[in-house]
Amino acid sequence: xxxxxxxxxxxxxxxxxxxxxxxxxxxxxxxxxxxxxxxxxxxxxxxxxxxxxxxxxxxxxxxxxxxxxxxxxxxxxxxxxxxxxxxxxxxxxxxxxxxxxxxxxxxxxxxxxxxxxxxxxxxxxxxxxxxxxxxxxxxxxxxxxxxxxxxxxxxxxxxxxxxxxxxxxxxxxxxxxxxxxxxxxxxxxxxxxxxxxxxxxxxxxxxxxxxxxxxxxxxxxxxxxxxxxxxxxxxxxxxxxxxxxxxxxxxxxxxxxxxxxxxxxxxxxxxxxxxxxxxxxxxxxxxxxxxxxxxxxxxxxxxxxxxxxxxxxxxxxxxxxxxxxxxxxxxxxxxxxxxxxxxxxxxxxxxxxxxxxxxxxxxxxxxxxxxxxxxxxxxxxxxxxxxxxxxxxxxxxxxxxxxxxxxxxxxxxxxxxxxxxxxxxxxxx
Numbered sequence: 054x055x056x057x058x059x060x061x062x063x064x065x066x067x068x069x070x071x072x073x074x075x076x077x078x079x080x081x082x083x084x085x086x087x088x089x090x091x092x093x094x095x096x097x098x099x100x101x102x103x104x105x106x107x108x109x110x111x112x113x114x115x116x117x118x119x120x121x122x123x124x125x126x127x128x129x130x131x132x133x134x135x136x137x138x139x140x141x142x143x144x145x146x147x148x149x150x151x152x153x154x155x156x157x158x159x160x161x162x163x164x165x166x167x168x169x170x171x172x173x174x175x176x177x178x179x180x181x182x183x184x185x186x187x188x189x190x191x192x193x194x195x196x197x198x199x200x201x202x203x204x205x206x207x208x209x210x211x212x213x214x215x216x217x218x219x220x221x222x223x224x225x226x227x228x229x230x231x232x233x234x235x236x237x238x239x240x241x242x243x244x245x246x247x248x249x250x251x252x253x254x255x256x257x258x259x260x261x262x263x264x265x266x267x268x269x270x271x272x273x274x275x276x277x278x279x280x281x282x283x284x285x286x287x288x289x290x291x292x293x294x295x296x297x298x299x300x301x302x303x304x305x306x307x308x309x310x311x312x313x314x315x316x317x318x319x320x321x322x323x324x325x326x327x328x329x330x331x332x333x334x335x336x337x338x339x340x341x342x343x344x345x346x347x348x349x350x351x352x353x354x355x356x357x358x359x360x361x362x363x364x365x366x367x368x369x370x371x372x373x374x375x376x377x378x379x380x381x382x383x384x385x386x387x388x389x390x391x392x393x394x395x396x397x398x399x400x401x402x403x404x405x406x407x408x409x410x411x412x413x414x415x416x417x418x419x420x421x422x423x424x425x426x427x428x429x430x431x432x433x434x435x436x437x438x439x440x441x442x443x444x445x446x447x448x449x450x451x452x453x454x455x456x457x458x459x460x461x462x463x464x465x466x467x468x469x470x471x472x473x474x475x476x477x478x479x480x481x482x
Contacts, residue, residue: 065094065101065102065112066101068094068096068101068112068113069096069097071096071097071475072094072095072096072101072112072113072117073094073095073096073113073117073118073119073475074092074093074094074095074106074109074110074112074113074117074118074119075092075093075095075119075120075121075126075445075447075472076090076091076092076093076106076109076110076118076119076120076121077090077091077092077106077120077121077122077124077125077126077447078090078121078122078123078124078125078456079091079124079125079126079456079457080092080093080103080125080126080127080437081125081126081127081128081416081437081458081461082103082128082436082437082438083127083128083416083417083420083421083435083436083437084421084436084438085103085436085437085438087458088103088104088105089456090105090106090107091103091104091105091106091126092104092105092106092108092109092110093109093126093437093443093445094109094112094113095443095472095475096475097475098242098442098443098474098475098476099440099441099442099443099475100433100437100438100439100440100441100442100443100445101439101440102439103437103438103439106120119470121447121449121469121470123449123450123456124447124448124449124450124469125447125448125449125450125456125460125461126437126445126446126447127183127416127420127437127445127446127447127448127461128185128420128421128434128435128436128437128444128445128446129183129184129185129186129420129434129435129444129445129446129471129472129473130182130183130184130185130186130398130399130419130420130423130446131184131185131186131187131188131207131384131398131419131420131421131422131423131424131427131429131434131435132179132182132184132186132187132188132385132386132387132396132398132423133187133188133334133355133357133384133385133386133422133423133426133427134188134190134278134334134336134357134359134386134387134388135175135179135187135188135189135190135386135387135388135389135396136175136189136190136191136388136389136391137171137172137175137176137179137187137189137191137196137199137200137389138168138169138171138172138175138191138192138193138195138196138199139156139160139171139175139389139390139391140171140172140174140175140178140389140390140391140396141167141170141171141174141175141390142156142159142160142171142389142390142391143390143391144156144159144391144392146365146366146367148286148297148366149283149284149286149287149297149366149368150286150297150298150300150301151297151301152366152392153301153305154301154304154305156391157305163193165193165194165195168193168195168196169193169195169196169198169199172191172195172196172198172199172200173199173202173203175196175199175389175390175396176196176199176200176202176203176205177203177479178390178396179203179205179396180203180204180205180471180473180478180479181396181468181471181479181481182387182396182397182398182399182468183398183399183446183448183468183471184205184396184398184471185205185206185434185444185445185446185471185472185473185478186205186206186207186423186424186427186429186434186435186444187200187205187206187207187208187246188207188208188210188278188334188357188386188423188426188427189207189208189209189210189246190210190212190251190278191209191210191211191212192212194211194231194234194235196209197209197235197238197246197248198238198240200240200245200246201238201240201242201245201246202240203240203478204240204242204473204474204476204478205242205245205246205473206242206245206246206429206434206442206444206473207245207246207247207427207429208246208247208248208249208276208427208428208429209235209246209247209248209249210249210250210251210276210277210278211228211231211232211235211248211249211250211251212251212253213225213228213250213251213252213253213258213262213266214252214253214257214258214262215257215258215259215262216257216258216259216307216308216309216311216312217259217308217311218259218260218261218262218311219261221259221261221262221264221265222265224262225262225265225266225269228250229269232248235248236248242473242474247276247428247429248275249270249275249276249277249278249333250266250269250270250275250276250277251266251277251278251279252266252277252279252328253279253280254279254280254281254283254287254319255279255281255287255291255319255322255323256287256290256291256298256312256319257307258279259311260322260323260326260327260328263279263323263326263328264326264327264328267328267330267331267332270331271331276333276334276427276428277331277332277333277334278332278333278334278335278336278357279323279332279334279335279336280336280337281319281320281323281335281336281337281338281341282318282319282320282337282338282339282340282341282345283336283337283338283339283340283368284339284340284366284368285340285368285369286298287319287340288318288319288340290314291314291315291316291317291318291319291322292314292316292317292318293314293316294312294313294314299312318340318341318344318345319340320335320338320341320345320348320349321344321345321348324348324352329348329349329352329354330351330352330353331352332352332354333353333354333355333426333427333428334354334355334356334357334384334426334427335349335354335355335356335357336356336357336359336386337357337358337359337362337363337371338356338358338371338376339363339368339369339370339371340369341371341372341376342372342375343375343379346375346376346379346381347379349381350379350380350381355381355382355383355384355422355425355426356371356376356381356382356383356384357383357384357385357386357423357426358370358371358373358383358384358385358386358401358405359385359386359387359388359393359401360385360401360404360405361387361388361393361394361395361400361401361404362387362388362389362392362393364393364404365392365393365394366392370404373405373408373410374408374409374410377410382422382425382426383418383422384418384422384423384425384426385398385401385402385405385418385419385422385423386398386401386423387401398419399419399448399461399462399466399468400464401419402415402416402418402419402462403415403462403464405418406462411458412457412458412459412461412462413458415458415461415462416458416461420435420436421435421436422435423435424436442473442474443472443473443474443475444472444473444474445471445472446468446470446471446472447468447469447470447471448460448461448466448467448468448469449466449467449468449469450463450465450466451463451465451466454466467481468481469481
């Protein structure tokens with residue numbers, strides 16, 4: 054080990070030639086106290102130690118030191134719900150049913166190469182926003198390669214749709230066959246991303262398909278996610294049928310005649326059908342109240358909020374404070390650039406400030422909470438801890454703003470560097 058600092062040598066194991074130290078004015082580890090003028094020591098893709106910058110900088114040669122000065126080092130952000138393969142698509146705000154019709158018509162003829170190229174755009178945008186881990190939804194099956202090549206971690210949930218209950222097994226088998234290609238791909242970080250399944254939503258997937266997907270997930274040890282209660286139109290369609298969503302199905306040629314409105318909320322519908330327990334992630338949940346929160350809590354599903362997407366559609370945002378009070382696990386997502394003007398997860402978090410969330414709690418929602426929702430918290434994702442992955446971001450507040458957790462959510466703060474597996478994936482120009 055290099056260096057002559059006796060205290061550091063007593064704690065730090067022998068380092069390889071690729072060890073590096075990253076220093077900044079403030080380190081916010083999440084789950085541990087803040088560290089003023091702190092640093093991270095990384096080696097072979099792992100975080101070896103956190104400590105005072107003056108102590109750790111001496112452990113490596115000058116060429117392996119990176120000092121961000123007046124910046125804040127935080128765990129890599131976890132975008133728990135995104136559609137990277139839609140990143141190149143820009144659709145104007147519209148009622149949700151009309152937006153879905155436009156989306157499907159636009160992408161229906163896309164070749165696989167275009168989905169892959171769009172996902173690569175999305176992965177680059179995520180890294181530029183300080184994101185190092187994603188919960189991605191892929192309909193095409195192409196985004197896992199983009200995630201892996203970018204050096205991101207996370208879960209790629211392969212999307213499953215179908216209203217024909219008697220064909221649920223056939224639909225699922227076709228999707229499961231795509232998982233072989235997913236698992237065979239090798240990217241920048243070993244074993245990334247993990248695979249999952251996602252029945253799209255209660256208005257596009259039959260109860261039989263939900264149950265088949267959840268059964269397959271249990272048998273294969275895969276996580277499951279779904280969109281749930283996103284819009285007033287969805288809630289109305291499940292209560293009464295008809296309306297904009299029936300027209301949407303008709304325009305897209307889907308068998309809407311097979312759908313029988315259950316006459317209840319989307320969450321109650323899935324609960325009645327035995328299709329709620331086993332879901333790891335319920336996304337949006339804007340149209341839910343206390344009874345649904347209790348259903349979700351009993352099912353063990355975390356809720357991923359996407360404030361920017363709700364603003365895009367003009368939907369009322371979920372009652373985040375009420376959900377927290379009800380004991381639900383919350384995390385955050387950006388959804389997609391097709392339904393949100395920004396891929397800034399810190400910006401998404403700032404939108405919850407008005408609901409009474411403090412800065413430290415917002416940072417946790419952006420990091421460890423998302424990792425736990427994706428089943429990756431035990432691996433050290435979403436926090437800075439010894440032996441965890443060397444995934445982090447440096448955020449630079451504007452001049453005159455004190456270094457603190459609050460500064461992360463200042464509208465003029467910017468991500469200046471993103472690192473995964475100890476390698477720089479993004480640097481601001």
